[in-house]
Amino acid sequence: MKWRWVLTFEYYAKIYIQIKRTELKPASLEKYENILEKVVLPEFGNRSIDEIKPLDVRLWFSKYNHRSPKTKRDYLIVLRGVFNEAFFDEKITRNPVDYIKLPKLHKSRVQPFSKDEVESILRNASGWRRNYYAIAFFTGMRSGEIIALRWSDVDFIRRTIYVQRTRRKGIETTPKTQSSVRIIPIFSDLLPFLEDQYKKTGNKNSYVFLNGDKPYRDTNTCIDRSWKNLLNRLKIPYRRLYNTRHTFATLLLNSDKFTKNQISMLLGHTNNQMLFQIYAGFIESEKDKIDLDFSILK
Structure with missing residues (x-):
């Protein structure tokens, strides 16, 4: 029997956060960690990183149509970052998030005080x-x-x-x-x-x-x-x-x-x-x- 060593999405998520700890301010790091823990890992955590397809990502992302464009962009930024670590490690040949179009941001109108x-x-x-x-x-x-x-x-x-x-x-x-x-x-x-x-x-x-x-x-x-x-x-x-x-x-x-x-x-x-x-x-x-x-x- 030929054994295959499986590298999960969660494995690269830990690497991603470890790297971000040296790059992000505490508030941003906390936001990224919360997105991973509450939104991303429950869906992809135990899955083999090289078996997650663009369609899987699109179906997952469609669940959050009710979220604001800014929130959805944050989700994709974190997800893309994890897949990038696997790409740099040559475990995947493409990042499935590249096939998702970033939602357009609609900036709210500034309301200064008189x-x-x-x-x-x-x-x-x-x-x-x-x-x-x-x-x-x-x-x-x-x-x-x-x-x-x-x-x-x-x-x-x-x-x-x-x-x-x-x-x-x-x-x-x-x-x-x-x-x-x-x-x-x-x-x-x-x-x-x-x-x-x-x-x-x-x-x-x-x-x-x-x-x-x-x-x-x-x-x-x-x-x-x-x-x-x-x-x-x-x-x-x-x-x-x-x-x-x-x-x-x-x-x-x-x-x-x-x-x-x-x-x-x-x-x-x-x-x-x-x-x-x-x-x-x-x-x-x-x-x-x-x-x-x-x-x-x-």
Whole structure:
């Protein structure tokens, strides 16, 4: 009898995750592990990697038509990665995921807050939460970057904030991308809120926002519920805290006082492409500059 050594899908899934541990940030790694454990392995885990055909993948993928395009793309990214490990190991001659078309992403429309809404939120919030909202609105920092902010990152003399870390689920890492490590000016609107927060936690020589003597684990534990309650009380349509970042971007764009390069730098974008992709419809200054008397023929 001739024995055949079977290499299962699960075998290459373990290799894939082992490699990704050196490449991904903790949040992304956790997402990939959850997809493998809950979605992919129950279907393919015990099967021989070289016997899984494109049709098998297509039938499996059809079960998730009810999922969002972003979720389905994430499923395929993980699945493709596992099969790639087998391909690199020369155990399969093609990746069956290559025969699946990636779902198109439909980006939701950005919904920044108006100036009146920003003023109402800051006028009716209180304590350290008001200071948190002010930092969010007037710096465009991401939530994880705000709770990871330390007083050593804040320079009141030069009026700058150095963004160099983020925090999620109690794990502190560098920001989302290399360009996300940046310096943000402390605008006049923000200064009184930052000074007020310094009175609360500045003497601890630690994090700007503290839960007792420790930093917050993530925004879910410190701000999300109070944010929803505040918007509900003010009868302001609910938007995620992340929309404070969109608000910062659109206010700068429409002020006509900053170049697109400067705004991209303050947001931590790699280039202007993302700025135009996300905020093109809000760049009023660009629309106003269109000369209606211009003659194309001349």
